[in-house]
Amino acid sequence: MEASIQKTELKKPCINCGAELKYKPGTTNISCEYCGHEESINIDENGFTELELYPYLKEMGAQKHSEEISMLHCKNCGANQHVEENYKSLHCVYCSIPLVVEDAYKEGWILPGAILPFQIEKQKSFLIFQKWVSKLWWAPNKLKKASLDPQFTKGLYLPYWTFDAQLSASYSGQRGEYYYETQRYRDSNGKTRTRQVRKTRWYPASGSVSGFVDDTLIKASKQKTGRIPSKIAHWNLKKLQPFDSGFLSGFVTEKYTIPLEQGHLSAKGEAKQIAERWCRQDIGGDTQRVNSMDMNLSEETFKHILLPVYISAYRYKSKEYNFFINGENGQISGTRPYSFWKIFLAILAAILLICILVYFGQG
Template sequence: MVRCAYCGHEQQITGSPWQVVVERDLAAALAKAADEHLTEDRRVLKCQTCAASFDAAEGQGAGQCPFCGSAIVADPARTRRIRPDGVVPFAIPREKAQDSLRQWLAGLWFAPSDLSRKAEAEARIQGLYLPFWTYDCDTSTEYQGARGIRVVRHVPVTRQVQGKLVTQMQPVTELRWTPVTGRVARRFDDVLVPAARALPLADLGRAGVWNTQTVRPYAPDWLAGFRSALYDVALADGFAAAQGIMRGIIEADIRRDIGGDAQRITASRTSWRDATFKHVLLPVWVAAYRYRGRTFRFVVNGQTGQAHGERPWSVGKIALALLGALAVAGLIALIAGQTG
């Protein structure tokens, strides 16, 4: 059962609760990108300002972009997309997300005095499902490198002491390197890659992480009352980004395997096997507001409630604070000088 965040209507979700979200073979999907069983036709709403794309309900011809607040209009052409495999439902109600926005605005230091009033009047919290790719993959990596061990040796150092040259033994720490080769292996599960470029990665990262173990099999009913962004990162490009994430973890594995006090990696070669993927929709609450010609965003993780916002600063308040700090520092220096 899912409840609309705007009108309160409750909709029974079709499908069995015991269904599992099936991982799809990546190589097969890339070879058959237009497979009828994998894709579906979608009507699109397109933002002309930030280029974000959204799923359009039947008959919907326009709307407001949740990312930048600009008007969005229907694209007359239909697009064929890989359909979603799973969805993480909203766990944070709209009222709580709205309260998070108010509390965040009220707690801002050095914000313009009229910011809260203008932002609350303009910002409208919207529930949105964002598209992500998740990738699973078995990896094995052969590497060459060197292990560094710190050793201390004593070397003679001659210096002048009270007009005389004196030679003393001084400890010097250095690394002694030993060539090493080896192999590490790791199974990656649900490496998460954002599939829509419109919302900056910094905003998503600061809004926390999602637990993809709670993903449910996709059904259109989950989207009742919410907007769904469409992906614009291709499946192959998403896997390239996932490989970048995996390489960072593999490098850490190699360094642990080399051991010692320091490590050098001179060469590595990774084999990628049995790669699979899912197209999943993850929940966020988004509000966009404009202040003095600039657009700012506020994002709430729809699963955990963690929030992050962009904000303007008041130059005047910062300047007054600096002047106050300088005045206090000057007064302290004056008092110290009189009592010294």
């Protein structure tokens, strides 16, 4: 067991200079940033590891695909972070609060079955952040300063659950078909006019649907702050690779805080929506009603996956702000503060300009 505990924490040194090899985004290589030496990451030819769901929910067989890793817990926002690099000092990627490396502790996790490696370099993400900030009106100077310092931008792997299942459902409902009737009415001038009014004829419907639900994506972590905006939370899962710790080198990895059981409940809710959509498609017509539905999931499997984002975090007037960049496609989103003095001076300048125009207009 001791041999497997440190599996994801092994750091590979460069054969030329001894420096730590780090993952090179957009490739399947780890490289040395000092001498340029590169080595290939060995991709498992067997593909992803899909795990049977219910043995894990019943706390059976977990040791086969789990291990312990070193964790740093942020007491401010609650994020649990694993660092695949020997940082002398480290700040939380979400809220920028300093983390004490000596406070690291061991904690078990279900090994990731797959990972979507970073596709864009940190420098490119930093340029995207800079460009976005430059377009913000009324941004405080501190934000401008943050956009000029790459140390504020960190690469983070986010944990997600994915669930697969065979879905079957029987339903009863109604199929609606539109028809139109001519209706007479009086307009505001008292004249009689006609218009077409849409109505619906309803017919009873029942049946069954079935199919495979693939990779239902469920978020596996939550904090008080730093929620990933839905605008950037879209990744091409076709780019998933079988998990290898080499992809983590040089990046921070967040451990899941939403347990598998809770993730499964969320996935069942998603499956129910899929089943209802399939039922409506099966009913057909112009509109549908699903009065009752009996859904069944079988052959359920899951995997723990890691997805890439870049985060820039800083504090302004004791408040935390985050900016998120999708590590695969470069989409950006975030919250921003406004500078009171910039807005105040702009309003004052506008008032003075109006007074000057009025004065000369009267003259």
